[in-house]
Amino acid sequence: MSKKNLIFIIIGCLILIGCNEQTQSNKIKSDLKSEYAAIDFFTPSGWSLVIKQDGSGQVGFGSNATDFAEFEKNTFSFSDVMKKLESKLDSKGSISTKIAVNLWELDETSINVLYTSDKALINQFFEKALSAITNNKERLEEIYKDKKPVSFE
Numbered sequence: 001m002s003k004k005n006l007i008f009i010i011i012g013c014l015i016l017i018g019c020n021e022q023t024q025s026n027k028i029k030s031d032l033k034s035e036y037a038a039i040d041f042f043t044p045s046g047w048s049l050v051i052k053q054d055g056s057g058q059v060g061f062g063s064n065a066t067d068f069a070e071f072e073k074n075t076f077s078f079s080d081v082m083k084k085l086e087s088k089l090d091s092k093g094s095i096s097t098k099i100a101v102n103l104w105e106l107d108e109t110s111i112n113v114l115y116t117s118d119k120a121l122i123n124q125f126f127e128k129a130l131s132a133i134t135n136n137k138e139r140l141e142e143i144y145k146d147k148k149p150v151s152f153e
Contacts, residue, residue, distance in 0.1 A: 040102040047149035069133035
């Protein structure tokens with residue numbers, strides 16, 4: 001094999017390897033275009049929010065069942081939430097400094113854990129969910145006054 005052919009083969013292999021490499025942000029974007037069953041948000045302040053594909057879900061604080069409430073279908077547009085999140089997620093982070101975003105795959109046995117620092121966006125989701133609940137509203141509003149969902153204190 002000639003030196004010229006060997007260089008050609010090596011360059012070809014490097015191009016193929018480069019084509020197969022996805023940056024993390026491109027991977028996140030392609031993952032968001034996949035089908036997910038639900039999105040969970042966990043904030044450093046102890047709040048959580050679950051949005052299901054049908055736009056229903058639950059919002060709450062801590063781990064006490066009495067501090068959670070559900071909201072009905074079509075409260076959220078799942079595809080709109082996914083679209084708004086698309087450029088806001090990062091694979092690196094910590095629940096102590098960022099908001100954890102768990103993307104549940106349709107098989108509901110595996111999740112893709114990502115993070116965001118976009119307090120304004122996540123706050124909008126929490127406020128919408130809290131305004132849509134009908135049960136346990138008084139209790140959650142009381143907690144909300146003392147501890148905001150996107151607070152990092």
